[in-house]
Every structure is written in structure tokens, then in C-alpha cells.
Amino acid sequence: MKPAAQILAMLRNCPHGVGGAELCEQVGVSRAAIWSHIETLRNMDFDIIASPHRGYKLLACPDELLAEDLHSRLAKDSIIGRSIRVMDTTTSTNDEVERSALKGESEGLVIFAETQSKGRGRMGRKWSSPAKKGLWFSILLRPPLRAIECTQITIASAIGLRKVLSRFKGINPQIKWPNDILVRGRKIAGILTEMSAEPNHVKHLVVGIGIDVNQTYSEMPAHIRPLATSLKILLGKPIDRPQLAVDILHELNIVYKKILSGDFEDLAEDWSNYCTTLGKRVSIEIGSRKIIGCAEALDETGALLIRTEHGRIERVVGGDVNLEK
Numbered sequence: 518m519k520p521a522a523q524i525l526a527m528l529r530n531c532p533h534g535v536g537g538a539e540l541c542e543q544v545g546v547s548r549a550a551i552w553s554h555i556e557t558l559r560n561m562d563f564d565i566i567a568s569p570h571r572g573y574k575l576l577a578c579p580d581e582l583l584a585e586d587l588h589s590r591l592a593k594d595s596i597i598g599r600s601i602r603v604m605d606t607t608t609s610t611n612d613e614v615e616r617s618a619l620k621g622e623s624e625g626l627v628i629f630a631e632t633q634s635k636g637r638g639r640m641g642r643k644w645s646s647p648a649k650k651g652l653w654f655s656i657l658l659r660p661p662l663r664a665i666e667c668t669q670i671t672i673a674s675a676i677g678l679r680k681v682l683s684r685f686k687g688i689n690p691q692i693k694w695p696n697d698i699l700v701r702g703r704k705i706a707g708i709l710t711e712m713s714a715e716p717n718h719v720k721h722l723v724v725g726i727g728i729d730v731n732q733t734y735s736e737m738p739a740h741i742r743p744l745a746t747s748l749k750i751l752l753g754k755p756i757d758r759p760q761l762a763v764d765i766l767h768e769l770n771i772v773y774k775k776i777l778s779g780d781f782e783d784l785a786e787d788w789s790n791y792c793t794t795l796g797k798r799v800s801i802e803i804g805s806r807k808i809i810g811c812a813e814a815l816d817e818t819g820a821l822l823i824r825t826e827h828g829r830i831e832r833v834v835g836g837d838v839n840l841e842k
């Protein structure tokens with residue numbers, strides 16, 4: 518870890534302040550070097566005061582995603598976030614991670630962008646990603662799964678996101694199969710899982726996640742305003758994006774480890790408790806075919822099981838679910 522990130526981690530862990538001597542000892546640099554790193558952090562808008570008795574104290578952090586800072590706040594053995602990059606702008610973080618995957622980068626890489634010029638949803642749809650208003654990021658995974666089991670990863674990610682968002686008072690997020698997180702019927706987050714696979718072997722997965730954090734309605738494109746919401750709109754105040762990013766990566770790591778240890782059933786149970794789709798009469802369009810029926814359950818691969826009007830079970834792995842009257 519770089520000295521500035523190490524200093525930040527120590528300041529966060531000791532809200533009452535850390536002495537200069539302790540920082541020198543732990544970071545392994547001189548007092549002058551500590552002073553210079555503190556100045557660098559101040560120039561990045563970290564509000565740090567120095568007092569002769571208490572040493573250095575962190576008062577406030579900027580609303581900025583900093584790779585080293587995020588990394589230093591994750592557990593050392595975390596798979597997700599082993600390596601983190603933050604970009605000011607890119608076309609789509611899914612493209613960035615895909616390029617890294619093809620170069621052989623190991624799983625756990627996370628790339629954030631403060632804004633995306635071509636953020637996308639499923640089936641070529643656009644994803645609005647205004648600068649510094651949300652969390653727009655993608656994760657590289659190389660799970661030992663078969664291609665047909667990969668819906669598990671989207672479901673698990675939705676469960677992880679739901680759990681973190683539900684910690685905000687008064688927010689009760691619901692999951693709409695397979696990739697939407699809704700609050701009060703409006704979309705607050707979406708997941709785009711893209712896969713590179715051979716018949717019996719997944720080479721890698723790119724899990725792209727978009728979370729609406731600090732937008733107001735006026736900062737959303739008009740066509741999504743009636744459908745979307747953000748944490749700021751729901752809570753009436755801005756949210757600390759770096760902290761939210763850390764909490765989400767932490768939770769995604771937990772659910773990913775569950776999948777790796779074969780515990781999808783456990784996750785599926787959690788999913789059924791918060792899923793708006795289950796038990797409802799739904800329709801799903803897959804190409805030119807339309808399936809109508811009752812969404813009964815998830816199977817062990819994460820596919821949705823629909824009981825049609827003829828009593829047959831249809832297994833659905835993708836598509837848009839609409840609630841029917």
C-alpha cells in the first residue's frame with residue numbers, strides 16, 4: 518500500500534486522531550515525509566487537522582473514488598477488489614474489464630469510472646451514468662461454473678446490492694428477476710453480466726453494476742425520470758459514495774464466496790424473500806416468443822421457472838419480465 522493510503526487508513530481507524538510519531542513508525546517514513554503526504558491528501562480535499570496533542574485527525578473526505586483508498590478499506594483476503602482502478606471517464610467499464618480479461622488479468626479486478634460515455638444495459642440499451650453521481654463499475658470473475666450456471670452470479674450480485682441498500686433507513690429494496698433493484702417500484706440499480714465461454718467452461722465473466730446514488734430527478738434523462746430513483750432522492754441528502762463502494766464490494770465478496778463454496782441454495786432462499794417477481798403472473802418475451810405464467814421459483818442454476826397456463830414448467834434464463842394483471 519502506498520504511504521498516503523496507509524496514512525488515510527490509520528486516520529480512518531482512529532477518529533480521535535493519530536500522533537505524528539505513530540504514523541512515522543507504522544508507515545516507516547520520516548516526519549517530514551508524513552507532513553508532505555498529509556499535504557498531498559489535503560490538496561485532494563481531505564480535511565485533516567493537526568494539533569500538538571492529538572496529532573492528525575481526519576474531519577472530512579472528498580466525494581471522490583480513489584483506488585488506493587478503496588483498496589485499503591477492504592479485507593486483505595477479499596477476492597473482489599484485489600486490484601482496483603478508477604477512471605475519470607470511459608465508454609463502458611464492462612469494455613475496460615473485458616480488455617483486461619483478454620490480457621489475462623486475474624479475477625477480482627474492479628474498474629470504476631466517474632462517468633461513462635456509452636454505459637449500456639442489456640440488449641444494447643443505454644445506461645445513464647452522470648459524472649460523480651453514482652457508482653458505475655465492473656468486476657472480473659473467473660468462477661468454476663458452467664455457462665448455464667452463470668445467472669447465479671447476477672442473482673448473487675443482486676442479493677449483495679439489496680442487502681447493502683437495505684441498511685439505509687426506510688429503504689426496502691426489492692429484486693426484479695434477474696438484474697434490477699427497485700425501491701418503491703423505481704429502478705435504483707441494474708446489473709449487466711457478460712460472459713466469455715466455451716461449451717463446458719466459462720473463461721471469464723464481467724459483472725457490470727450501476728447504482729444511482731446522488732442524482733436529483735433533474736439530473737436524470739427525461740425518459741428514465743418516471744422509472745428511476747436514487748439514494749439522494751429517497752433519503753433527502755447526499756450519500757458518501759466511497760463508503761458505499763467499499764460496503765458493496767465487501768458484500769459482493771461474501772456472496773461470491775458462497776457461490777464458490779456451492780452455497781447457491783442459501784442465496785436463492787434469501788432471493789425469494791425479496792423478489793417482486795416470485796409468485797406473480799408474468800410475461801417474458803424471448804425473441805418472437807412470449808411466455809405467460811406464474812413465476813414459481815428459481816432452479817439451482819439461477820433460471821426462473823414459470824408455470825404456464827397449460828401447467829407446463831418453462832425454464833427462463835434471460836429476458837425482460839413484465840408483471841401481468
Ligand code: BT5
Binds near residue numbers: 610642696704741
Ligand atoms: C441494466 O440493463 O439494468 C444493466 C445496467 C448496468 C449498468 C452498468 S454501469 C457499469 C457497467 N458498465 C456498463 O456499460 N454497464 C454496466 P437493463 O435491464 O437493460 O436496463 C436498461 C434500462 O434501464 C434502460 O433502457 C433505461 O430504461 C433504464 N435506465 C438507464 N439508465 C438508468 C439509470 N441510471 N438508472 C435507472 N434506470 C436506468
